[in-house]
Amino acid sequence: MELALNLTKIFLASLCLLAVAASILKLGHWSVRMFDFPRLQLLAIAFVTMVLFFIPSLNTDPWSLGLLAGVVASFIFQAFKIYPYTFFGKKEVRVAKEHSRENEISLLVSNVYTPNRHVEKLIALVNRYQPNLVLTLESDEWWGKQLEIIEKDYPQQVKIPLDNQYGMHLYSNLPLDNIKELYLVEDDIPSIHAEVILPSGRKVQIHCVHPEPPSPSESDSSVPRDAELLIVGKNVKDADLPVLVFGDLNDVAWSRTTRLFQKISGLLDPRKGRGFFNTFHAKYPALRWPLDHIFHSKHFLLTKIKRLPSISSDHFPMYGRFQLAPENEQENQKEKLDKEEKDWTQETIDQSNPNILTI
CATH class of the missing domain: 3.60.10.10 (Endonuclease/exonuclease/phosphatase)
Known part of the structure; x- marks a missing residue:
């Protein structure tokens, strides 16, 4: 059970980091650009991965803490990308008060x-x-x-x-x-x-x-x-x-x-x-x-x-x-x-x- 949990954390953390790396690269191949699309899903994956790091308790060895830091960074990265399109973002277009x-x-x-x-x-x-x-x-x-x-x-x-x-x-x-x-x-x-x-x-x-x-x-x-x-x-x-x-x-x-x-x-x-x-x-x-x-x-x-x-x-x-x-x-x-x-x-x-x- 512990092995499966650790492998899951490593896999999901690697996916989070790969998604960030793909977003930074300026390559046009579909295998790279596909990470542009599911940012909300990647945000959710990063959140779940962070939670898994605390089950049953946080491992404080350097490898685990470094990997967790990478997942936290990926969460912030994805959140930053989609934030303008949430209800918390600044509206770019004003609403018409009068209609003609x-x-x-x-x-x-x-x-x-x-x-x-x-x-x-x-x-x-x-x-x-x-x-x-x-x-x-x-x-x-x-x-x-x-x-x-x-x-x-x-x-x-x-x-x-x-x-x-x-x-x-x-x-x-x-x-x-x-x-x-x-x-x-x-x-x-x-x-x-x-x-x-x-x-x-x-x-x-x-x-x-x-x-x-x-x-x-x-x-x-x-x-x-x-x-x-x-x-x-x-x-x-x-x-x-x-x-x-x-x-x-x-x-x-x-x-x-x-x-x-x-x-x-x-x-x-x-x-x-x-x-x-x-x-x-x-x-x-x-x-x-x-x-x-x-x-x-x-x-x-x-x-x-x-x-x-x-x-x-x-x-x-x-x-x-x-x-x-x-x-x-x-x-x-x-x-x-x-x-x-x-x-x-x-x-x-x-x-x-x-x-x-x-x-």
């Missing part, structure tokens, strides 16, 4: 999971929340056909049906202008870029993205995903219009890439200080993290953000409603990039050999 329908925009983002056939659940959510924009990801010809029922309420559509799990459909009940269907990095992974005209006549620039994740079944490296996000970030950083970037980013909010994307673009994350809004995996509560995102420029205030009920996909849909500030812009909290970050950004983009650099 003419300057409001709402959106529903849903990775539908291509084999999923419960389209009626998504349609029910669209009918209930009546967003201005509906973005579906992983939607193929079948999904496009089934969603024709909402087209009467969403006369503006951008359809890219693909059977490779990277199809996307955008539906809008507001006018769209300057629509672009682009393949920024990979030849078979699209993104949608357009301008939405609000009832007030003001325009909002939108970017709908779904880059390829680092995984053994997708891409061995995170470089294509990282490059796509960084390219979008560089293109919107000096935009003349208010900006919304949303979709399944296949990355978590606290990863180096997404934090760098925010620093480059100057976009804000309405989840900070409000919760994780874990959208994946919908079917496994113990293995969830936030993959579906809505970022926006400083011009918006938050009216509502919500993770919606399951549509039998592996992702939960996300809903957000935002208000253009009538006069005072949202406080700009853009951080400056240091030289190392600039170099890593350029190296990552160059390694991906992108198709397009300017959107």
